[in-house]
Amino acid sequence: xxxxVLGRVGQLVITLFIYxxxxxxxxxxxxxxxxxxxxxxxxxxxxxxxxxxxxxxxDQPPIVQFLSYIRNFxxxxxxxxFSQYPRPVWDILLERLPRTxxxxxxxxxxxxxxxxxxGRVIAWRRGATVDHxxxxxxxxxxxxxYPLLSLILIxxxxxxxxxxxxxxxxxxxxxxxxxxxxxxxxGYMVFGIAVISIAVFAILWSLGRGQRKTGRKxxxxxxxxxxxFAAGLGVAASAGxxxxxxxIVRHMVLPVVTLTLINFAGTMLLMRDSMLETVEEDYVMAAxxxxxxxxxxxxxxxxxxxxxxxxxxLVLSLAASMSGGLVTETMFSWPGLGQVLFRSALANDYxxxxxxxxxxxxxxxxxxxxxxxxYAALDPRISYGGEPVAEG
Amino acid sequence: xxxxxxxxxxFRESRIGIAGLVxxxxxxxxxxxxxxxxRNVWDPNVYHPVVGFDPTMMHPAAPCRxxxxxxxxxxxxxxxxxxxxxxxxxLLGVLSAMISVVVGTxxxxxxxxxGGFTDAFFMRLADIVMLFPFVPLLVVVGSLxxxxxxxxAIILGFLExxxxxxxxxxxxxxxxxxxxxIDAAKVAGGDDLHIIRSHIIPNVLPLSFLYMMFNVTAAIxxxxxxxxFGVLNIxxxxxxxxxxxxxxxxxxxxxxxxxxxxxxxxxITLFCAAFYMVGRGLDEVVNPRLRKR
Numbered sequence: 001x002x003x004x005v006l007g008r009v010g011q012l013v014i015t016l017f018i019y020x021x022x023x024x025x026x027x028x029x030x031x032x033x034x035x036x037x038x039x040x041x042x043x044x045x046x047x048x049x050x051x052x053x054x055x056x057x058x059d060q061p062p063i064v065q066f067l068s069y070i071r072n073f074x075x076x077x078x079x080x081x082f083s084q085y086p087r088p089v090w091d092i093l094l095e096r097l098p099r100t101x102x103x104x105x106x107x108x109x110x111x112x113x114x115x116x117x118x119g120r121v122i123a124w125r126r127g128a129t130v131d132h133x134x135x136x137x138x139x140x141x142x143x144x145x146y147p148l149l150s151l152i153l154i155x156x157x158x159x160x161x162x163x164x165x166x167x168x169x170x171x172x173x174x175x176x177x178x179x180x181x182x183x184x185x186x187g188y189m190v191f192g193i194a195v196i197s198i199a200v201f202a203i204l205w206s207l208g209r210g211q212r213k214t215g216r217k218x219x220x221x222x223x224x225x226x227x228x229f230a231a232g233l234g235v236a237a238s239a240g241x242x243x244x245x246x247x248i249v250r251h252m253v254l255p256v257v258t259l260t261l262i263n264f265a266g267t268m269l270l271m272r273d274s275m276l277e278t279v280e281e282d283y284v285m286a287a288x289x290x291x292x293x294x295x296x297x298x299x300x301x302x303x304x305x306x307x308x309x310x311x312x313x314l315v316l317s318l319a320a321s322m323s324g325g326l327v328t329e330t331m332f333s334w335p336g337l338g339q340v341l342f343r344s345a346l347a348n349d350y351x352x353x354x355x356x357x358x359x360x361x362x363x364x365x366x367x368x369x370x371x372x373x374x375y376a377a378l379d380p381r382i383s384y385g386g387e388p389v390a391e392g
Numbered sequence: 393x394x395x396x397x398x399x400x401x402x403f404r405e406s407r408i409g410i411a412g413l414v415x416x417x418x419x420x421x422x423x424x425x426x427x428x429x430x431r432n433v434w435d436p437n438v439y440h441p442v443v444g445f446d447p448t449m450m451h452p453a454a455p456c457r458x459x460x461x462x463x464x465x466x467x468x469x470x471x472x473x474x475x476x477x478x479x480x481x482x483l484l485g486v487l488s489a490m491i492s493v494v495v496g497t498x499x500x501x502x503x504x505x506x507g508g509f510t511d512a513f514f515m516r517l518a519d520i521v522m523l524f525p526f527v528p529l530l531v532v533v534g535s536l537x538x539x540x541x542x543x544x545a546i547i548l549g550f551l552e553x554x555x556x557x558x559x560x561x562x563x564x565x566x567x568x569x570x571x572x573x574i575d576a577a578k579v580a581g582g583d584d585l586h587i588i589r590s591h592i593i594p595n596v597l598p599l600s601f602l603y604m605m606f607n608v609t610a611a612i613x614x615x616x617x618x619x620x621f622g623v624l625n626i627x628x629x630x631x632x633x634x635x636x637x638x639x640x641x642x643x644x645x646x647x648x649x650x651x652x653x654x655x656x657x658x659x660i661t662l663f664c665a666a667f668y669m670v671g672r673g674l675d676e677v678v679n680p681r682l683r684k685r
Contacts, residue, residue: 364523
């Protein structure tokens with residue numbers, strides 16, 4: 001196991017390096033460069049231009065420029081943004097990253113869960129109306145034009161029904177007198193939710209270990225989870241942060257729902273296909289012959305084994321869901337990485353655009369890595385000796 | 393291998409695939425009506441999709457007799473734009489999917505057949521390409537050099553070709569490679585290129601065709617998204633139509649100006665869903681375990 005993880009980390013570092021190099025050379029190959037404004041300006045004397053070129057390091061050979069870029073990158077120097085002038089790129093990206101992270105994880109987890117649940121049901125009732133209906137609706141969302149779908153949802157829930165705020169990350173009028181900056185509250189919120197979910201997971205795991213699930217045990221688990229959640233809320237309320245947290249949550253709902261709608265069908269359809277294969281297996285028939293209830297055969301025998309290919313596809317679709325997430329962020333003015341990327345690209349803010357692109361890549365690489373580890377942990381057939389046994 | 397007729401018989405069983413095919417044929421007819429209408433029925437000055445203008449009314453005009461789907465904020469006929477774009481979307485989708493599938497099939501077959509370094513190289517390359525967030529990358533590239541539709545289709549095709557499709561097709565080619573008839577071909581003196589071309593590729597082809605359908609969907613969605621954000625050098629497309637409505641500020645009041653976004657938005661979704669559904673239908677042809685018994 002350790003060797004496998006180390007090998008994957010090595011691959012991760014190499015891939016990261018190649019990715020940075022690709023982004024760098026791609027952007028270098030593009031015509032037009034901000035330095036040309038100075039270097040080709042006839043009003044600046046020739047000697048001053050030469051001096052400027054030297055100061056910008058543009059007289060060095062490309063490989064030296066690249067190496068200095070890499071060095072700057074790893075020392076946290078990504079340059080200064082043009083469009084938000086004196087702020088360093090690194091600073092902007094670090095501010096935006098947690099918001100994208102939370103949106104991405106929540107939406108992916110939710111859409112995976114919804115897709116898994118629906119796929120399991122429609123595969124079990126293959127050919128029924130629910131199967132056809134869910135497939136068609138799923139495909140419609142899966143191939144929907146994201147920007148338009150988000151606009152329609154904004155119109156419906158925020159503009160017409162007024163249930164949810166229009167867009168943005170926070171409600172400015174509420175936050176004018178807030179004693180904390182929004183990122184602090186957001187940080188506490190994420191931390192609190194992480195602690196609560198770990199606690200709930202621990203409770204469910206420790207109570208669900210036995211073979212038999214009794215009603216009392218389930219009740220106890222629910223009560224304990226509710227207690228932990230209430231305690232978390234109480235802590236937030238006593239600190240006076242609850243109002244602000246609630247505001248952020250309200251702003252999160254629409255982007256998360258949009259992303260879930262866009263993404264769930266991929267998992268659902270794959271789950272359906274993969275489960276159609278497992279229901280034909282002998283062990284499912286054996287389970288049925290034993291007289292086990294239908295739901296148990298479905299959930300514990302067929303669905304469990306159908307899960308693995310779905311996890312593989314989750315790994316493969318991370319990049320696509322990232323692209324969808326970036327579009328969604330822009331549409332909802334959610335101030336994350338994606339919005340920064342789109343705005344800086346459209347404003348020709350090269351340092352910020354490069355930085356955001358590289359950050360997106362790193363983010364995806366790490367997500368990929370985590371999903372891979374998850375897969376290896378789930379599938380006992382994967383050997384940890386090096387290469388996976390079954391490739392492709 | 394089954395014959396084409398047998399493939400068709402299996403495909404016909406899947407209702408979703410047939411529904412998708414019907415929608416695609418409808419779009420095809422719709423797109424082919426464009427040159428006929430433009431040459432014979434419509435006045436080119438009024439109905440030109442990019443520079444047309446109708447001086448007789450205020451714009452955007454609601455659907456009326458002369459303009460069945462109304463006009464956009466600068467006085468161009470929506471139906472004409474929709475029809476004109478259909479053919480171009482076909483071109484874009486099919487061209488980029490063709491490139492990705494042809495290149496992907498060839499690389500997959502090569503990687504499976506030769507193994508060793510070729511295999512490792514292309515698989516690692518695919519790993520990296522798969523990590524690329526295409527849309528953000530193309531946004532950044534597109535904001536620096538304005539891509540036109542043709543170069544966009546080619547870039548997208550190659551990006552897809554070296555990515556996940558290679559891995560999937562290679563896995564399929566690996567299964568073909570170990571069959572006895574490959575050995576028989578080798579013993580009979582067939583060279584590598586011949587074996588790849590006439591034994592491996594034909595057996596991978598149904599799966600390639602399946603992924604071609606999915607890639608059409610991906611290409612058109614990417615084009616629409618990028619056009620919507622205004623980073624492509626395309627004068628007219630479905631995404632561009634929504635972009636026009638959005639930049640002119642008409643998307644704030646949806647209900648009143650529905651003809652500005654509904655036809656094009658619906659067209660994108662329907663068109664992509666149709667190709668996706670055909671892909672699902674083909675999936676049942678390629679993958680026998682999905683079929684009903």
